[in-house]
Amino acid sequence: MKFNKIKGKIADELDLPDNILTDNSNIIITGNRKIIIESHDGIYTYEKDIVSINSKYQIISIKGIDLKIGEIDNFRIIIEGKINEIKIKQKE
Amino acid sequence: MLLYRLWNYLRGYVIIYIENISHEKIINLFKRKNITVWDVKRKNKGIQLIIESKSYNKEKELIINTGAIVIKKCGLLFSLSKLKRRKGFTLGIALLVVCVLYFCSFIWNIEIIGNESITNNQIIDALEQNNITVPLNINKINDAYIENILYENFESLKFAEVYIEGTNLLVYLKEKKKIDYFVEDNYPSNIIAKKDAVINKIIVKNGEKLVKEGDVVVKGQTLINGVVESQTGEKYLVHSDGIVFGQTYYNLILKEEKVQNISLKTDKKKSTYYLCFNEKKYKIYDSKSKPKEYIKESKTIHIPVLSSLFRICLFKDEYYQTEIKTVNVDKTYIKNKLTIKLYEELYKYCGDNSSILQNNIEFCEDETYFFLKAKVEMLERIGETARINDIEEE
Numbered sequence: 001m002k003f004n005k006i007k008g009k010i011a012d013e014l015d016l017p018d019n020i021l022t023d024n025s026n027i028i029i030t031g032n033r034k035i036i037i038e039s040h041d042g043i044y045t046y047e048k049d050i051v052s053i054n055s056k057y058q059i060i061s062i063k064g065i066d067l068k069i070g071e072i073d074n075f076r077i078i079i080e081g082k083i084n085e086i087k088i089k090q091k092e
Numbered sequence: 093m094l095l096y097r098l099w100n101y102l103r104g105y106v107i108i109y110i111e112n113i114s115h116e117k118i119i120n121l122f123k124r125k126n127i128t129v130w131d132v133k134r135k136n137k138g139i140q141l142i143i144e145s146k147s148y149n150k151e152k153e154l155i156i157n158t159g160a161i162v163i164k165k166c167g168l169l170f171s172l173s174k175l176k177r178r179k180g181f182t183l184g185i186a187l188l189v190v191c192v193l194y195f196c197s198f199i200w201n202i203e204i205i206g207n208e209s210i211t212n213n214q215i216i217d218a219l220e221q222n223n224i225t226v227p228l229n230i231n232k233i234n235d236a237y238i239e240n241i242l243y244e245n246f247e248s249l250k251f252a253e254v255y256i257e258g259t260n261l262l263v264y265l266k267e268k269k270k271i272d273y274f275v276e277d278n279y280p281s282n283i284i285a286k287k288d289a290v291i292n293k294i295i296v297k298n299g300e301k302l303v304k305e306g307d308v309v310v311k312g313q314t315l316i317n318g319v320v321e322s323q324t325g326e327k328y329l330v331h332s333d334g335i336v337f338g339q340t341y342y343n344l345i346l347k348e349e350k351v352q353n354i355s356l357k358t359d360k361k362k363s364t365y366y367l368c369f370n371e372k373k374y375k376i377y378d379s380k381s382k383p384k385e386y387i388k389e390s391k392t393i394h395i396p397v398l399s400s401l402f403r404i405c406l407f408k409d410e411y412y413q414t415e416i417k418t419v420n421v422d423k424t425y426i427k428n429k430l431t432i433k434l435y436e437e438l439y440k441y442c443g444d445n446s447s448i449l450q451n452n453i454e455f456c457e458d459e460t461y462f463f464l465k466a467k468v469e470m471l472e473r474i475g476e477t478a479r480i481n482d483i484e485e486e
Contacts, residue, residue, distance in 0.1 A: 042120035048134045069132035069141075074123055 004057065025055040027086075034070070035062060035079045035086070043072075051079055061087040104145035104167025108160040111138035118158050125151055145169060198227040199261045206265040210246055215263065218245040230256060238263075279479055280329030283316035285309045286476040289338030299332030309338065309474070318480050329480060336475035339449060342441065346433055346464045348426050350457070355414040357387050366407040368392075373407060383413035423462065427455055430464035438468060446472035 007021040019026040019039060026038040037053055037060060044052035044059055051067050053060045063085040070078035110118055115138060122129050127147040133140050145167060148155060175182045202219070204212050219225070222241045235254045242252040242263070251266035283299065291307045299316040303309060318332040362379035393406040431453070438448075450469040457463065 042123055043116045046116050046119070046132070046134070046139070068134070069119070069129070071128070071130040072119060072123060072132065073128045074126060 023056040025058065025060065027060065029083075029086070032064075032083045033080065035083060036076060037079070038076045040077050043069075043077075053077060053079075057091055059089045059091060061085075061089065063087070100142075100144065101167050102169075104165070104169035105142050106145055106148045106165050107140065107142050107163040108155065109135065109138055109140050109163050110158055110160045111136075112159055115139045121154075121158070125154065127151055196259060197230050198259065199230060199233065199256065200226055200259045202226060202261045202263060204263045204265065206267075208267050209248065210265070210267065215242070215246075215265075218242065226261075228261070233261070278331055280318045281332050281477045281479050282314045282318045283332045283334055283336065283475045284478045285311055285313045285315055285336075285338070285474050287311050287338075287340060287474055289340045289472075289474045291315075291336065292339050292471055293335075293337040295335045297333040297335075298330055299334065301334075314478075315475055332477070334475065336473065337471055338474035340442070340470045340472055340474070342438065342466070342468045342470065344434060344437060344464075344466045344468070346430050346437070346466075347461045348421070348430060350421060350460055350462060351418060352421050353416050354419050355385065355387075355416050357412045358415055360413040362386075362411045364409040364411075366409070368403075368405045368407050370403060376406075379411075382411050385414045385416075386411040387414055388412075423457075426462045427464075430455075430462065434464060434466055438470065442470050442472045446470055 004022050004024070008018055008024070010016075011018050011021040017026075018024055023039065025040060028036040028038075030036075037055070039055065040060075041054040041056060044054045046052075046069065048067060049063060049065060051062045051069070053062070062079055062083055064081050064083040067079060067081035067083075070080040072078075112118055119129065119132065119139075119141075122143070127143060129141050129143055131140075131142045140163070143155070145165070202216060204215050207215065218241060219238070224238060224241070233254075233256065238254045239252045242254075242265070243249055248268050249265060250268045251264075253264045255262050255264075288310050289308075291303050291305050291309060293305060294301060294303065294315065296316055299318050300320050301315075302317050303313075303315050309315065315336050316332040316334045318330050319327055320330050321327050360383065362382050363377075364375065364379060365377040366373040367376050368374075389410045389412065391408045391410070393408060395404060395406065398404045434453070438446075447470070448468060449471050452467040454465040455462070456465065
C-alpha cells in the first residue's frame with residue numbers, strides 16, 4: 001500500500017498517467033450514462049440498482065437505475081444505465 | 093457501436109441465460125478464463141449475457157456446467173451453418189450465382205450512338221457479316237477489330253469507338269459532314285444596275301469601278317467593269333465582284349372598298365366524328381348534308397386512360413355554315429391592313445437586303461374607297477452580274 005503511494009507520487013512528479021505506475025483503477029465517467037473502469041479485479045455484487053466492482057485497493061460501488069454491464073473482460077468493465085451515485089471504499 | 097455490432101455479427105455470438113444465486117462469481121470466472129462477455133442484464137432471478145461464439149465453442153463444457161441455458165445463436169457463422177441442412181436451397185443459390193455470372197459474361201445488346209445518315213440496321217448488318225452478333229462473349233470482343241470493320245464498311249465515318257458497358261456494347265460514331273465548298277465563278281463579267289437609282293455605297297472586290305457615290309444610274313448601266321487594262325496597256329477579262337447599294341424611290345397607291353361583303357360564322361353546324369387509332373382515322377359518324385359555304389374547325393378529344401394506354405382518341409370536324417353580310421369596314425382596321433400591304437409590296441420589289449431610309453405615308457378616302465398613298469425612299473442592293481460574251485463588242 002505504501003509502495004503504491006510512492007509510485008503515485010513519482011508518477012505525479014514525472015507528469016505520467018497514474019495508472020501506468022500504480023495499481024489504482026482508472027475510472028472514466030461519461031455524463032450519468034456510462035462508466036468505464038480500467039484495471040479491475042472482478043464484480044463484487046450485481047443487481048439492477050447497484051453494481052460493486054472490486055479493485056486492488058478499493059471497492060467501487062455504483063448506484064443507479066436499470067444498470068447493466070456493457071462489456072467485461074480481463075482489463076476493463078463498462079457499466080451502462082442511469083447512474084445516481086458512485087462510492088469508493090478503501091479496503092481494510 | 094454500429095461497427096462493433098457488425099463485427100460481432102460477423103464473428104457470431106451466443107445469448108445465454110444463467111440462473112444462479114452467485115452470478116457475480118460466474119462473471120468473474122468468465123473473466124479469469126479470458127471469455128469476453130457483453131450486454132449483461134439482470135432478468136428475473138438470473139442474468140442474461142452474450143458470449144462470442146469462439147469462446148463459447150472453446151469453453152462450452154464450463155459454460156454448461158454453470159447451469160447456462162442457450163437462448164439464441166446469432167451471427168453470420170451460425171446462419172451459414174444452417175445452410176448445411178438446407179442443401180437444395182444452397183445448391184439453388186449457388187446455381188443462381190453461377191447463372192448470373194455466366195450470363196453477365198455476354199453482350200446482349202448493341203447500342204449505337206451518334207449516327208445520322210447511317211442507320212442502325214446498316215451498322216448491325218455490317219457487324220453481323222463479320223460474325224459479331226448478340227449474344228457475344230465479352231472476352232472475345234476485340235474493340236480495335238470492330239472499329240476497323242466499321243471504318244472499312246462506312247467511308248463516311250470520321251470517328252468510331254467501341255466500349256463495353258455492363259452487358260451492352262456501345263458503338264459511338266461520328267460522321268463526316270459534307271461541306272458545301274464555295275464555288276467561285278471565274279467567267280468574265282460586269283456588274284450592272286438592275287434598276288434606276290442613286291449610288292449610296294460601292295465596294296469593289298474585283299474589277300474596275302465605273303461609278304462613284306452620288307451618281308445617278310439607270311437600269312442596265314455598268315457599275316463595275318470586267319475588262320481591266322494592265323500597266324502595259326493590254327486588256328484582259330476578270331470576273332467582277334462587289335457590293336453596290338443604291339437609293340431607290342417608290343410611289344405606291346393602294347386602295348380598299350369602304351363597304352365589303354364578309355362571310356360570318358353562324359350557329360348552324362354539322363359534325364363528323366372519327367376514331368383515331370395508331371395514327372389512322374376511321375369515320376364513325378358523318379352528317380349527311382354539309383353546308384355549301386362553311387368554315388371548318390377540327391378538335392381532338394382525348395379519352396382518359398385509353399388515350400394514354402392505347403393511343404386511341406376521337407377526332408371531330410365541325411362545319412359551320414357561313415352567311416355573307418355587307419358591312420361598313422372600320423377605318424382603323426383598313427389603315428392597318430393597307431400599311432401591312434404596303435410593306436409586303438416593298439418586300440416584293442426590294443428583297444431581303446434592303447431598308448427604308450424615308451417614307452411619307454398619306455391616308456385618304458373618297459365616297460367608295462380608302463386610299464393609302466406612299467412615297468418611300470429605299471436603300472437596296474442594285475448590282476447584278478452580267479456575263480461578258482465577247483471582248484470585241486466591248
